[in-house]
Amino acid sequence: MVEDGSFTVTPWEVSGEIDYDLLVEKFGTKRIDQALIDRMAKYGPIHPLMRRGVVYSHRDMDWILDRYDAGEPFYLYTGRGPSGQTHLGHLMPWLFTKHLQDVFNVPLYFQLTDDEKFLFNEGLTLDDTRGMAYQNLLDVIALGFDPGKTKIFLDTEYIHNLYPFALQVAKKVTFSTAKAVFGFDNSTNIGSIFYTSIQTAPAFLGSALAGKNVPCLIPCGIDQDPHFRVTRDIAPSLGYYKPALLHNKMFPGLGGGDKMSSSQPNSTIYTTDAPKVVRKKINTAFTGGAVTVDEQRKSGGKPEICAVFKYKFYLFEPEDRKLDELYDRCRKGEVLCGECKKTLGDAVACFLEKHQEAREKAKDRVDEFILRD
Ligand code: TRP
Numbered sequence: 001m002v003e004d005g006s007f008t009v010t011p012w013e014v015s016g017e018i019d020y021d022l023l024v025e026k027f028g029t030k031r032i033d034q035a036l037i038d039r040m041a042k043y044g045p046i047h048p049l050m051r052r053g054v055v056y057s058h059r060d061m062d063w064i065l066d067r068y069d070a071g072e073p074f075y076l077y078t079g080r081g082p083s084g085q086t087h088l089g090h091l092m093p094w095l096f097t098k099h100l101q102d103v104f105n106v107p108l109y110f111q112l113t114d115d116e117k118f119l120f121n122e123g124l125t126l127d128d129t130r131g132m133a134y135q136n137l138l139d140v141i142a143l144g145f146d147p148g149k150t151k152i153f154l155d156t157e158y159i160h161n162l163y164p165f166a167l168q169v170a171k172k173v174t175f176s177t178a179k180a181v182f183g184f185d186n187s188t189n190i191g192s193i194f195y196t197s198i199q200t201a202p203a204f205l206g207s208a209l210a211g212k213n214v215p216c217l218i219p220c221g222i223d224q225d226p227h228f229r230v231t232r233d234i235a236p237s238l239g240y241y242k243p244a245l246l247h248n249k250m251f252p253g254l255g256g257g258d259k260m261s262s263s264q265p266n267s268t269i270y271t272t273d274a275p276k277v278v279r280k281k282i283n284t285a286f287t288g289g290a291v292t293v294d295e296q297r298k299s300g301g302k303p304e305i306c307a308v309f310k311y312k313f314y315l316f317e318p319e320d321r322k323l324d325e326l327y328d329r330c331r332k333g334e335v336l337c338g339e340c341k342k343t344l345g346d347a348v349a350c351f352l353e354k355h356q357e358a359r360e361k362a363k364d365r366v367d368e369f370i371l372r373d
Helices: 020-027 034-040 061-069 088-104 114-120 126-142 159-172 175-182 190-200 202-210 222-234 275-283 293-299 307-316 320-331 337-362
Strands: 007-010 013-016 055-059 075-080 108-112 150-154 216-221 244-248
Touching: 007 222, 020 055, 020 222, 034 061, 055 222, 061 244, 075 088, 075 126, 075 202, 088 126, 088 216, 088 244, 088 307, 108 126, 108 202, 114 126, 114 190, 126 150, 126 337, 159 190, 159 202, 159 222, 175 190, 175 222, 190 202, 190 222, 202 216, 216 222, 222 244, 275 337, 307 320, 307 337
Parallel strands: 075 108, 075 216, 108 150, 216 244
Antiparallel strands: 007 013, 055 244
């Protein structure tokens, strides 16, 4: 947990102006450097999110590649806390995970933590979080994961399989560790204190199902690192490998904040939003533009603080050359916010149109992916 006065990052709260360098330092992770990127380029194309430093930190990525090279492939594990409808920020790490699955041709376990969101959110019932999990998994399936290699489960429906792992983990984690890592206190409900052992379970599950130790790679938001620090600490004592991690930064909101959040629906683009709604939200986005057109033509815009530019940077302009060009033209005042919002609106609407079609089809495909006890 990091609370730095100006920002807070815990697995359950991300707010303020996040200092990502400080997180690397405080969490003790490694920055992804050029040497690692060069090494990864040997297996397949580097995803733009990694090239641009959105996926920016890791633990033991070199080790995972060493094992892979030695003929010991890994499996992927990631997840989602189903507290609301899926938005673009959620899709980002999943798209990256899909890329890893395609490049390395490896299995993926996807955990939907209906238990977590029930325990940590005052206002949500178990029916709410389960229902939401079934909404969210349509978005996962819609991204085109390979059903032969991708398994999705809700904690409450797969607990029979998870529980033995969770128990082994729980016995190794003291309350004092949980307090230090997650900031719990005496008013925290006891389910929340236990929960991290459930999030750890899938990091060992792949080994148990394979009947031998299999390396595990977890792509996740940097905010989830505290859970996996606990996982990594206890893994050797249970006879498992420590999972490796790839961390991404948080996806920005349209309001200019550092994280897209469902608590601000107008600066959040949901995967189920109609094109008209999306364009409207983008039109009210925070930009780096000047107050008047004349002034912007004269002194230029500020792409570095602009939410519209950030969206292109994160997901909607895959070509580096075009992105650089846009950056320059904006700084010189050659492109105005209206035009830029329009091209982003087109790109997002086009993406969502295809996504929504795939999401509809996913409704008939749930059984191909889901694991239940
Ligand atoms: N706790 C995560 C959330 O709130 C969900 C999650 C479970 C997860 N297992 C994971 C995220 C593994 C990344 C990787 O969204």
